[in-house]
Amino acid sequence: MRDPDFWEDPLEFKPERFLTSSRSGQEEERNEQAMKYLPFGGGRRGCPASKLSYMALGTTIGMMVQCFEWRIIGEKVNMDDRYKCFSKTMAHPLTLTPVTRLSNLELKTLVNLQT
Numbered sequence: 352m353r354d355p356d357f358w359e360d361p362l363e364f365k366p367e368r369f370l371t372s373s374r375s376g377q378e379e380e381r382n383e384q385a386m387k388y389l390p391f392g393g394g395r396r397g398c399p400a401s402k403l404s405y406m407a408l409g410t411t412i413g414m415m416v417q418c419f420e421w422r423i424i425g426e427k428v429n430m431d432d433r434y435k436c437f438s439k440t441m442a443h444p445l446t447l448t449p450v451t452r453l454s455n456l457e458l459k460t461l462v463n464l465q466t
């Protein structure tokens with residue numbers, strides 16, 4: 352994932368690196384980018400729910416951050432990784448404890464708004 356042969360500044364958080372131009376003549380660049388980032392697989396057996404998931408992810412992550420403080424064990428997250436089958440995974444699985452930021456009343460209101 353963080354291989355400098357494939358990524359410029361591999362250790363920097365740069366989500367804009369996945370933005371591609373929609374202008375014609377950039378198809379090769381778009382295809383290359385598409386093969387670098389494959390959270391939903393690709394081709395005929397790629398995830399059929401990728402668009403649904405992208406829509407849900409923003410809300411889900413937003414609520415996780417807004418409603419909970421995520422406590423870790425220790426001072427900082429160990430980002431070492433290792434290969435597991437075909438993909439990389441965390442060498443030391445992350446354990447988090449969610450601590451609500453909201454009062455019970457606020458939580459109930461939020462749940463009611465969503466149903």
Ligand code: HEM
Pocket residue numbers: 389390391392393394395396397398399400401403404
């Ligand atoms: C963040 C959420 C999700 C991720 C990261 C994800 C990722 C994946 C990946 C990597 C594959 C294998 C693709 C391949 O072999 O090339 C896959 C397949 C599949 N996913 Fe998802 N998926 C997500 C959500 C969902 C949801 C919400 C559904 C259903 C509502 C779903 C339904 C499927 C199905 C049916 C397949 C099998 C497609 C096939 O074999 O033809 N996925 N998904």
